Amino acid sequence: MATLRIALRNVHRIVNTSAVAGRATTVFRPQYGWVSTYFSTNISNTQPLNIDLSNEESKRRVYNRLLYRSKQRGFLELDLVLGKWVEEHIHSMDENGIKALVNVLDLENPDLWKWLTGQEQPPEAVTVNPVFSAVQQKVLKNLNNHSSPEI
Template sequence: MAAALLRRALLLRRVLPSPSPTPTLPGASAGRLLSAFTASQQNATTTVDLSSDESRRRLLNRLVYRSKQRGFLELDLVLGTWVEQHVHSMDEPNIRALLQVLDLENPDLWKWLTGQEQPPEDLNSNPVFTAIKSKVTDNLTKHASPETRSTPGQPWVRGWDDIKKGKDGPKYGNQ
C-alpha cells in the first residue's frame, strides 16, 4: 500500500507543472543587496536629529539601548552604565563620537578599552572613547591588584584556576 502511494505521488509530481522560480532583480546579486542594506542601516543609525524634544528623546533612548544590548556582557555593563550617566548632557559632536564608538566591533573595543591592545590613532582622538577608557582604567586600578592583570599591550591569559599555580596546574590559564 505504501509503495502504491509513493508511485502515485511521483506520478502527480511529473504531471503537475513545476512552480516558477522566484523573480530576481536583473543584475542584482545577494552580495550587492546585502551591502546596500547594511549601508542603508548605517546611514539610518548615524542620523542625529536634535531638532525637537521628541526626536532627541528617541535618539538618546536608542543610544542607551545600543550600549546596553551589545551581546558582550562586559561591554554591556561598562558602556551601558557610562552612556546612561552621560548621554543626557551630550551635545551633537559628542553624540556623533559616541556613535563611532558604538559602531566598533565588541572584541576589538574591549581590548582597546582594557589596554590589551593599542587603539587606532583616530580612536584616541575620540573624546567619548578616551572618557570611557579612563573610567575603565580607573576601575581596574581601584579594584584589581596588579598581579591579576596582564602587562599593558598583552592579552589576558590567566584563568579561573590560577590558584593551582603552585601545584600541578598550568602556569597560565586553564589549559
C-alpha cells in the same frame, strides 16, 4: 550541476538584496563603515551622521536608540561598562558628543574591549575620540582601584 545552479542563484539573490538594502537611509552610519575611520586621512567620515536633536521627541528617540545599542552589544562586560557610562552622560552630550558616541558604538566588541582595558594600543582615530577617552579613563581607573596590589 543542479546544486551549483541553485547556489549561484542564491548568491545572486543575496547580492541583489544587499545592494538594495544598502541604499536605504538610516539615522546612523552602518556598522560595516567603521573601517574607513581608521584608514582614511579625513577623520570625519565621508558618510554624514544625520542626528536630529531639534525637538524633544527626536532627542528621546536618539537617546533611547543609543542607550539600547550600548546596553545590548552581546558582550557582557561592554554591556555593563558602556551601558552605565552612556546612561550617566548621554543627556549632557551635544551633537558632536553624540556623533563621537556613535563612532564608539560602531566599533567591534573584541577590539573595543582590548582597547578600553589597555590590552592593546588603539588606533589614533579611536584615541582622539572624546567618548572613547572618557570611557577608557573610567575603565582603567576601576581596574586600578579593584586590582590586587603588586608584591
